[in-house]
């Protein structure tokens with residue numbers, strides 16, 4: 151089985167296939183022209199989500215070279231295992247030590263991503279972050295996210311929005327950024343493609359799309375490609391995870407057919 155295309159920088163999975171035919175992720179065709187994380191696939195965000203803190207946007211883990219510990223495949227399964235050891239004092243502004251591991255596993259009916267964070271230093275620390283999948287869709291404007299109904303939400307561009315009342319979320323052609331609180335399982339529906347996303351450990355979903363105008367501001371994304379993906383991200387934002395020395399966090403995202 152061959153599902154994953156990946157690279158050491160950020161342990162970023164660029165492509166993943168579910169079964170024989172379903173491409174899970176969008177990845178920008180311009181990615182190779184730019185340094186840093188690719189616009190697409192599955193970036194890992196740690197120890198800070200976006201600009202919710204004083205560190206660099208989305209934290210430093212996506213800009214560091216991880217070590218590939220294992221990559222194995224047989225007829226029914228493919229496995230990847232990356233590790234990042236962060237030594238105390240290595241990253242300015244973050245005086246802690248941690249071992250991050252990203253494991254990915256593809257089988258015929260699901261692809262699963264597991265991020266663990268182990269505090270390897272002498273002091274407690276807290277972090278935010280998560281996984282930032284760019285799910286490939288045929289047309290963002292025909293895409294719906296189900297399973298968010300009743301959840302509290304905060305919307306960066308519509309501060310009056312507080313709760314999802316409609317059963318389905320549909321996306322506009324303008325920039326969209328909404329953080330949903332809770333909800334361990336959602337469905338992403340676009341035409342024939344129906345994906346079930348199940349998360350554990352992470353306790354919020356960030357739904358993000360740059361929209362038509364936002365895409366023009368992103369140099370690493372062709373202007374018209376904003377319609378080809380939607381980010382539905384299992385994250386930790388509002389309630390940072392605290393880890394005592396020796397404690398470990400586990401966050402998981404499973405993607406299967408709905």
Ligand SMILES: O=P(O)(O)OC[C@H]1O[C@@H](O)[C@H](O)[C@@H](O)[C@@H]1O
Nearest residue numbers: 200207208282327356358381383
């Ligand atoms: O361009 P970046 O740094 O990869 O971030 C993309 C987007 O990622 C989303 O998770 C954030 O909610 C947005 O605020 C952010 O713009």
